[in-house]
Amino acid sequence: MDKEDQRRFVVIGTVILEVVEPLLKQRLENDVQSHGFKSFYDFINSPPTIHILFHLRHRNTWCCKDELYCRNFSTLPLNYQQWDLLYQEKASHHNCHCNYKANSLHVDDLDISLMFLILLNCCKLTSFEETCIVKLRQFKQDYLSVNTKGAITQNEYNSFWKELEACVQQLDTSKQEDLVRIVNRPFDENLHKTYMQILVDISGVFQQRVSTRGIDIQKEMQVQEEKQDEENKSTNPLCKSCSFRNWNLLASKWCLQCEEALCDTCVQHHTASKMLRSHGVVPIKEYVEHKNLIKSFCGKHEMIFQFFCESHSIPLCIKCVSEKHQACDIAPIVEKINVSTWSAESEFEKVQKLLQNIQLLRNSVTKQQDSEEKERRKMDESLAKAFVDIKTRVLDEMNDRKRRAEEISMKLLLQEKAIDSILRDWQGVSANTWMFSINNDVKEHENMYLELAKEIKTMSNGIDIDKWKNSVTSFRIGSTASHCDIQSSLNIKHLQLKEVANFEILKGSNENQIFGCAILSRKEVCFADRGNNRLILMNSKGYQKIVKLPCSPADVTVLSATKIAVSLMEMRTIVILNTEKWTLESPIFKEEKGIAGLSFYQDQFVVRTESGYVFLTQKGKVISKIENIGPKMPYVAMANKTICMAKWDENEVQCRDFTGKKVWVYKKESVLKTPNGVCTDRDGNVFVAGSKTNNVIVISADGKQSKELLKGQIIFPIAIDFDKEVRNLLVCSATGNAKLFAVY
Template sequence: MAVPRKKMQKHFSTSSSTGSDENRRVYCQSCDRDGPRLPAQGYCVDCKENLCATCSTHHKRHTLSRHHNLLDEKSASETLSSASLHPRQPDKLKTRCPKHMKEMIKFYCQNHLALLCSVCVTLEHTGTSCKVNYIPDISGQILYNKEHQDILKAMDTITEQCHKKSTDVKKITAKSNNSLTDVSADIKKFRKEINQRLDELEKQANDAAKTIKQENDKTLKIVETTCNDVTKSLKASSDKIKHLITTKQADQFFIELKLAEQMIQDHEKRVHKSAAYGVKVYKFKPNKAIATVLDKEKSLGTFTEKSLKQSSPLPAVDIKHRQTSHQGKICVKTYNSRYTWSCWITGMTLLTPDLLIITDRNNYTVKMVDTRSQSVTHQLQLDIWPWDITSVSNTELAVLHPDDQIIQFISVSSNKLKKKKMLGISGQCFGISCCQGKLVVSSIDPVKLQILDTNGTTLKTVKGENLFSRPLYVTTNTNYIYVSDCDMRTITRLNWQGKVTGSYDGLDYPCGITLSDDGAVFACDYGRNVIEKIAGDCSTGKVVLKDLKHPYAVCWCAETSKLYIGCKTDQAKQDNFLQVFKLS
């Protein structure tokens, strides 16, 4: 039932309209915390607390609160709202203050969002800017608002994020551990290759020592035989002369004496000639480069990270002017017993910034070029002429033989090239490129593009009657395939589904092409004697090198910003060299 207003004023009643007098009476909040419950007879506006007579007296005397606005019982009854009253016995507070371990947390500062004990309030939160509440005064409100729901929801969200992060890290860790297993296998393989190479060098040195020993033994045998023959001949002549002296056969003695003089001259020449054999004493002088390599090098190799994210399509690039400088030329002419033609470099691929592999169509060879020493360090003789070449991995290459319609796989190990398996293909194919385990080959008869795996399985065929006329070279990245067509005079871009997504027709006779690190294409224009850089979307192009001698094949090194160019002029002084340019 309704409570008369006078009674509410007299006892500072709460907003509740039912219940006993005990529940409707207002008590001193300070005493409620630590002592017996006493009726409130005053109210502090600054502290927002009901106070008994004793607490009101102390409140007025205390240094920190003596200037507070205190209301008597009557004034407080007219001012207080039901939300400021505290009609219940507070819970027993049990949480200790982390700063003052003997004190319990009882207060909350709304300005600093801090839980406080009595000492904290006294020492750190006494200013007028701090709005400090006694926790039992405000704790009842939180049971009926959404704050705790938001906090619990945030806790659930973070928990879910932790579970997801843990799952993701677990998956990535598994991938990382699997990759490290592969790394260990690669390390063992690399070590084996080093050992094999050292074994080869050791055998080579021992063979050289054996050859010298055999020559020494042969020399010794010749000298011994000569000396024995001379000794026997001279002894026989000497014995005969002595016998003729004893028997006093003057005529025969004269003849034998003169023969002995002639024999002495001949034998002196033979002995002198045998003495001319140069037998030397040797000592081993280690190769300093090999002897110190382990001291200089800090590791067998480095670990490089593989991206776990799928590559996004390359954006179109603006063709910007780049300064060019001629870095010289590399002689790639080698001599063998089968072919001595001038070079015709028709294909190039980089395994490392220091290791360039080229195909020499005229001399039926694949050659390994050290770009640092600028020399051919090894070559592989082929039975049929090659055309284009691509790297399948760091240790494997694929070479096209158009006439025989095959792909020859070649391994690279211990700085040597070695034939591996062959794959048969359909059509007279000239261009080849490998990306992520897929081979793309361009055929001019019939006109088409083929996408194969490294086992020779055809994954897709793009019929080219309406797209190409003579697709001579191809190059690829994870998003696109680029084709140079020397008859249609175009560079065409296709996606891996075989759909044309761009074309550039500003060329005269396009041949070899290579991809730049910014997504653009460097193209040899054999007819105009230039290298043109074409935007990745085939929208624009710009000449970056001119006044060349019929450039035919090209390769770009992103690490060194160098272009390697092979020309076809039918002149040895041009064709036997790779031209090297730096773009910056």
């Protein structure tokens, strides 16, 4: 059995037992106190609580008191052992909840399964809490309680981990660090054996129950499948709950959340249950007529729609709420179904109009594609004798535009087909029940249409060829004394930024001190947190990995797709993080006098030390040194044959050759104050983060020109990195606010 599969099993088990169980215990104790009970015993011994739990263990029983609230469950979630743990019978043999009293017990005496049952049935929970607890209970059942293999595959783990993580954070946002700690914990074989022993016991009980029933499971499944086939063919489906008990009663209602047909009697029990009363129940006739238009599930997260966003007028699942709608006005979707007014005719006309607009826009795109292709050919011919690298830039941009136009055309075609499908299935919809799913689809298509129309309008402006014609300056040789060649550089007045992604790094156990950052790929980045001794790897969707370090990281740089170099302050070393195995390799370099910023370019390092700069091979062998360089310059960036650094106390940026000779010095305090992070592009232009001026500027390779690219979007920017391949710029503040920009 794969050790990694076993490790993932232990991770999920540990999350349930070390994180979820204490959360449930605390929530249960809070509910007991909020209802004025002095102890858990008083709560569990109260008549309403006994009544609820009594019917979770006893079927076909009606109490002498509160008969209106008696319920008859098709399955009994409370088993004998749990019931006997909670209650003991009084002297009489009256078969009613009033014949029982609670045993003397504390919350700590409950197992996690019993806590789930009591919370969901006896406690006052918000809609968010109830949904999260139901899902956590299901995770425990699906991946622990019957997992006799003691292993979880990578695909299984990926399919539910983010949802599990979201549920835990919804209940308690402070548990993020605990989740990270558990995920990064090494495999514990003894803990795995302990979990397996628990599972073997559960499996044994399950098998004993099955054998006691004496039912042929395969035969029962076949009967159920046959019933299901008959029900699907019928215009009047049978009640699902009654069918389970072999009663053939016609259904009168349909539950949107359970996706089951119910008879009148079962509807009464359904709406009386605390766990089920918030579900949307609609007439079965409406369901049969319009089931092709029903969408009870979120297509993005594959979860049930349970809420409605008043701010955006769309249905939401719990994951949608936690991701993008936390600040919105949210209501249970069943409330909106009951009060909504909706005109099918007006919506039909609206969708027809949208289809017409999409068709017109797609025709426009097709014509523009032909025009773009002709222009591309002419441009190719006109640039035949130009500089090769500039020609490549222009054609790359045009090819990107061509590819984008093809993508837009395909999206519009798919939109056209989707809208056409809605119109075909419409067939006189009049029920308010289906308004939300239809409206949601239409709104998505409207938004996509507007976005595509806006992008096409931008593309129709054509390429600014003057930007590329003027983008090459004449070649210039540096001073003979410095033996430095300044490469041809982009005319920086044309440089612009476009935001690609935004990153917010959550606070660790200590205050964040992000003093180093690096770009791993187009939308993957890495941050060095000096305050919490960690590396944080993120993509545009959020956290990917948090790696604990033995001491404070000074800076970070990327060597390859699978290796990241980190300079460690207290250990005064450079170590390599292998992102395939997520392990730290042996130090490749150690400097007794201290170590700070580092940069990697063309297979060699330059490292800032206490006395100056050291040039290293990729394996850590010293090539050369620059001594007697002043302090207050913690960061360094390497260009073709120069290095650049910022002296923050004197508000200046320096460029030196590999011998240490100054090539140029930039100082303009009206533009740049307290410069810190520096990086360079392939043309030798220098990007600098101005911490006090809250900006980022670019300085030309010869040091004569400068331009402010960013102002005020990042407060106190300090770390910065540039990807020379895809021309992306990463800017980060010490507290953990960062943005990724495309430079063009």
